[in-house]
Every structure is written in C-alpha cells, then in structure tokens.
Amino acid sequence: MLLAACVAKPASAPAFRAEGTPIWSAAAFQPGQVVGTWIQVADFRTSGSCGAGAVEITPEAAGLRLAGTLCLAGKAEKVSGLAPLVGPGRLRVKGEDWWVIWVDVGYRTLAIGTPSGRFGILLDRGEIPADRLEAAREVFDFNGYRTEALTAL
Helix, strand or coil, rough: CCCHHHCCCCEEEECCCCCCCCCCCCCCHHHHHHHEEEEEEECCCCCCCCCEEEEEEEEEECCCCCCCEEEEEEEEEEEEEEEEEEEECCECCCCEEEEEEEECCCCCEEEEECCCCCEEEEEECCCCCCHHHHCCCCHHHHHCCCCCEEEEE
C-alpha cells in the first residue's frame, strides 16, 4: 500500500474550459455548407510546437467525412474517417464529442470545441480577418474557454 502511494500519477491533459461552465453548439449548423478544405488558424495550447493543420470535409448522409491533420492542444493529430452527427452542431470524432460552437454567416470560419475542454480550434477557408478572429474569441469565452491560451497560427 505504501508503494502505491509513491507511484507518480500520470499528467492529465490540460482542460481549456472552466469545469462546469455550459457549452453551446450551433443549433442552426448546416453540415452541407462545410464541404472543402479548412485551414487551422488558431488553437488552444500551453505548449507544443505543431503548426497549422488542415482538414478536408465532405458531407455524407451519416455525417461528415474528415481527412487531414490538426494541431489539438499543441499536438499534431491525424483526423480521418466518418464523424457522425450526434446532435445539432455536434460530431463524434474518434469517440470524442466535437461541437461546432460558432460558424460565421458565410461559412468561412468554424469554431470547434469539446465539452471536456481538451481542445478548441478555429478553422477558416483562408486567411482569417481580425473581426472574425475576435468574434471567435468572444464565442470561446462565452463557452467557458480560457482565451489567454488561444494561439493564432
């Protein structure tokens, strides 16, 4: 029993959202509007050296097909396969819930977060202008994210 107390506990992944804070998904999100290539323009991180990722999104009857690599919480992660829609603006990616918390009216910018707060990312179809970056920052803040960790890529 004494030896068990000496075993180091594994470091947990940082949560970028305040625990217990409500998070909202974009109920009016239209999956058919997101076809194409999305460039990662920002993410939440405390460390890590991966750069901007990209993902190709293809809508299908059962969800969105994803193909690419994204920098999630400072670590490059391959994202591929079918992400079923599990609610309005809500996807299941590799067993984890990803919520679209904001999309601009022209479907040029997507803010995606997780209820767990494990990561948050901002995707754009090109170079994001300052006004949409600020709007996304406000949406992340509203959803309980610690925006000081939001890093433009």
